[in-house]
Amino acid sequence: MEVKVNKSTVSLVEGDITREEIDGIVNAANSRLAGGGGVDGAIHRAGGPSIMEECRKIGGCPTGKAVITTGGNLNAKYVIHTVGPIYRGGGRNEAELLASAYRESLKLASSKGLKSIAFPSISTGAYGYPLAEAAKIALKTVIDYLKANTNITLVRFVLFGRQAYDEYEKTLKGMI
Numbered sequence: 001m002e003v004k005v006n007k008s009t010v011s012l013v014e015g016d017i018t019r020e021e022i023d024g025i026v027n028a029a030n031s032r033l034a035g036g037g038g039v040d041g042a043i044h045r046a047g048g049p050s051i052m053e054e055c056r057k058i059g060g061c062p063t064g065k066a067v068i069t070t071g072g073n074l075n076a077k078y079v080i081h082t083v084g085p086i087y088r089g090g091g092r093n094e095a096e097l098l099a100s101a102y103r104e105s106l107k108l109a110s111s112k113g114l115k116s117i118a119f120p121s122i123s124t125g126a127y128g129y130p131l132a133e134a135a136k137i138a139l140k141t142v143i144d145y146l147k148a149n150t151n152i153t154l155v156r157f158v159l160f161g162r163q164a165y166d167e168y169e170k171t172l173k174g175m176i
């Protein structure tokens, strides 16, 4: 599914983000940038060791912020590593921290001149964020950003599995 926001496109696809041919892919990292399972593990496996070397030099990333490395062996030129919140019931500022992870990734992409960027569904795996809530925050934050900034022309959500895709599609249809 695809929608236009200003001059930009927001698209939803089901797939594996490590295969994207795009300026930047976003990693759902941890604050130590130490690698792990899920999409983080997949990105480091597919991109090779140079991405972890760059992460070590950067040292870490607070929750809700983002840092950037090159894409190593990936087809993406850059990896933006952001850290979503661990979901602990919703009363610990999780919604704002999740929105911030998307916003800071977009701002960093813009400042580096990236025109196209792919996101996974941040925090909805190991970090336990309920998918329906996370989808609303992800799509609203991206759409609001694209309404105010036109330098990024494509934001693609690469959803891993049918359930995540269907939830994002339902949410996006309800927003347009």
Ligand code: AR6
Pocket: 015, 016, 017, 018, 028, 029, 030, 034, 035, 036, 037, 038, 039, 040, 041, 042, 084, 120, 121, 122, 123, 124, 125, 126, 127, 128, 129, 158, 159, 160, 164
């Ligand atoms: N492409 C796209 N999405 C994927 C892929 C992939 N190849 N693999 C998994 N997903 P998670 P989090 C989806 O757990 O919840 C790591 O250990 C997955 O189905 O990767 O933010 C880090 O090091 C889910 O919908 O990230 C952190 O410690 C989404 O990506 C921690 O997990 C996010 O799931 C971060 O947890």
